[in-house]
Amino acid sequence: MKVTIHQPDLLPYSGFWFKMATSDVFVLSVHDQFQKHGYQRRVTMRGTWCSHQLVGRPSMVPINTVEVADGWQRRIVDVIQGRYAGSTYFSTRGNELTEQILDCEGRLLHEVNVAMIEIVRSMLGITTPLVVTEPPARAGTERLIEQVQMVGGTSYLAGQGGRAYMGDDPEGRFAEAGLELLWSTHRVTTGDSIVDLLMDEEAPMELVLKQAP
Numbered sequence: 001m002k003v004t005i006h007q008p009d010l011l012p013y014s015g016f017w018f019k020m021a022t023s024d025v026f027v028l029s030v031h032d033q034f035q036k037h038g039y040q041r042r043v044t045m046r047g048t049w050c051s052h053q054l055v056g057r058p059s060m061v062p063i064n065t066v067e068v069a070d071g072w073q074r075r076i077v078d079v080i081q082g083r084y085a086g087s088t089y090f091s092t093r094g095n096e097l098t099e100q101i102l103d104c105e106g107r108l109l110h111e112v113n114v115a116m117i118e119i120v121r122s123m124l125g126i127t128t129p130l131v132v133t134e135p136p137a138r139a140g141t142e143r144l145i146e147q148v149q150m151v152g153g154t155s156y157l158a159g160q161g162g163r164a165y166m167g168d169d170p171e172g173r174f175a176e177a178g179l180e181l182l183w184s185t186h187r188v189t190t191g192d193s194i195v196d197l198l199m200d201e202e203a204p205m206e207l208v209l210k211q212a213p
Contacts, residue, residue: 002182003153005029005144007063008113009039010052011076011120011193015159017208018186021126023157027147028117030064030110031135040066040109043193050079050193052109062135066109073102076116080195087199093123094199120194124205141166145177155180185211 004023006016008030020026034040040063042051053075055067077098084090097119104115117130133150136143144166148156156179158166163183167173174181187210190196197204 001025001151001153002155002157003027003148003151004157005147006159007032007038007040008110008117010041010043010050010113011045011116011195012039012043013188013191014194014197014208015184015186015188017120017124017126017194019157019159019184020121020128020130021124021205021208023128025151025153026128026130027151028110028114028130028132029147030114030132031062034058034061034063034066034109040113044191045079045193045195046083047192048083050076050083052076052112054109064108064110067107068109068112070107072112073104077101084195084199089199089201096123097195097198120198123198124194124208141170141173145174145179148179149177153179155182157182157184159184160186187212 001024003025004019005027006019006029008028009016036059041054042049052072053069055069058066080098084094087094100119101116106112106115131151133147136146138146144156156174158181160183171181189207189210197207201207
């Protein structure tokens, strides 16, 4: 069973959805440490940041303890409407997306982002189940191995960015745990939010699933 793991980012780019669509289980890593300048709280739309307004100045705390300021639904929708109102598919997908975001509930950062991830997952037609594990005890690559084992996985699909932080010989470390390490072959067409593809492309999933030659 192929497992992938990702933090619950804010309306993330296409590579996030590639990993979800091509795995058997998608683990939302809500226990990871919040990163002030990370993608849990911000994403680019049309090349400019769209960010959550947070309560206080959280630092060195788990993602699932960070609180988003009231009215986040309206703020996100205002950004989407402002940047995509003239897009090809705004009158259809744009209205569907913004109406559902306005109906979302949640106060904590992971709740808010997962609510929007669920909306986009449905719009893209992805059926891979989303799960949250118990808080892992380990760190680094061993933390990933632990989470894969928690859900009974046999392989782990990593993003290409994982090469920068997984240390030496990650394939060997996974193999020692009886797991196979796979690397994403997603071909990135834009580093902007998935909202770009939803608003601009007739078949956004074709680009989500596009692989590098």
